[in-house]
Amino acid sequence: VVSTQSTGDCGGLPCVDNTSAKLLRNEEALNSLAELCPHLKRDAGFCCDETQVSIMKTELSKADNLLKRCDTGQLNFRSLVCDMVCGPDQAQYLDIARKGQRGEATHLKYFLSEEYTNKVYWGVRRHKLLCGHLFSNCSKKDLFSFIGNNRWTKLKTEYVIERYPSLPEMKHPSHSHLSCDKDSCTC
Numbered sequence: 001v002v003s004t005q006s007t008g009d010c011g012g013l014p015c016v017d018n019t020s021a022k023l024l025r026n027e028e029a030l031n032s033l034a035e036l037c038p039h040l041k042r043d044a045g046f047c048c049d050e051t052q053v054s055i056m057k058t059e060l061s062k063a064d065n066l067l068k069r070c071d072t073g074q075l076n077f078r079s080l081v082c083d084m085v086c087g088p089d090q091a092q093y094l095d096i097a098r099k100g101q102r103g104e105a106t107h108l109k110y111f112l113s114e115e116y117t118n119k120v121y122w123g124v125r126r127h128k129l130l131c132g133h134l135f136s137n138c139s140k141k142d143l144f145s146f147i148g149n150n151r152w153t154k155l156k157t158e159y160v161i162e163r164y165p166s167l168p169e170m171k172h173p174s175h176s177h178l179s180c181d182k183d184s185c186t187c
Contacts, residue, residue: 070124079173116173
C-alpha cells in the first residue's frame with residue numbers, strides 16, 4: 001500500500017505504509033474524491049490523505065484541460081490515476097519496486113489488464129501530449145511509457161499490462177470502465 005501519510009513526510013513522494021485503507025474525515029477531500037473518482041466508495045476507505053487528494057486534483061486538472069470534451073476518456077484516465085493514488089485495494093495491483101532512503105516509494109509496478117488499458121488508451125489516444133508527442137501518433141505503449149516515466153513525474157511507474165495477473169497475489173483493478181463507441185471517443 002502506498003501512503004496514508006502526507007506526501008511531505010517523505011520528500012514529496014508517497015510514503016510506504018503497509019496498513020489498510022483508512023476513512024477520510026476532511027469534507028473537502030471527500031467531495032473532491034466523489035467528483036474525480038466516483039468509482040471509489042467512501043465506506044471502503046482510501047489509501048491517500050487530504051494532501052494527496054489535493055495534489056491529485058491539481059495534477060488531474062492538467063489532463064482535464066486536454067480531455068474536457070471527452071467524457072469517456074476523462075473518466076477512464078481519472079480512474080487510472082485515482083486507483084493508483086487512493087484505491088483501497090492498492091496492495092492487489094501495485095508493487096513497490098524501489099524505495100528511497102526515507103521510506104518513500106520511488107518506483108512502482110502497476111498491474112493492469114489489457115481490457116482496462118485498452119479502454120483508457122482508446123479514450124485519450126488523440127491527445128498526443130499525453131504520450132509526450134506533438135506531431136506523431138500515440139500508441140498505447142507510448143501513452144503508458146510517458147505517463148509512467150517522464151521528466152515531470154517524481155514517482156516512476158512501470159505499467160505491467162497483461163491479460164491475466166502474472167503473480168498469484170496480484171489482482172487487476174476491476175471496476176467498470178466506459179467503453180468507447182464511435183460517438184463517445186471521437187474527440
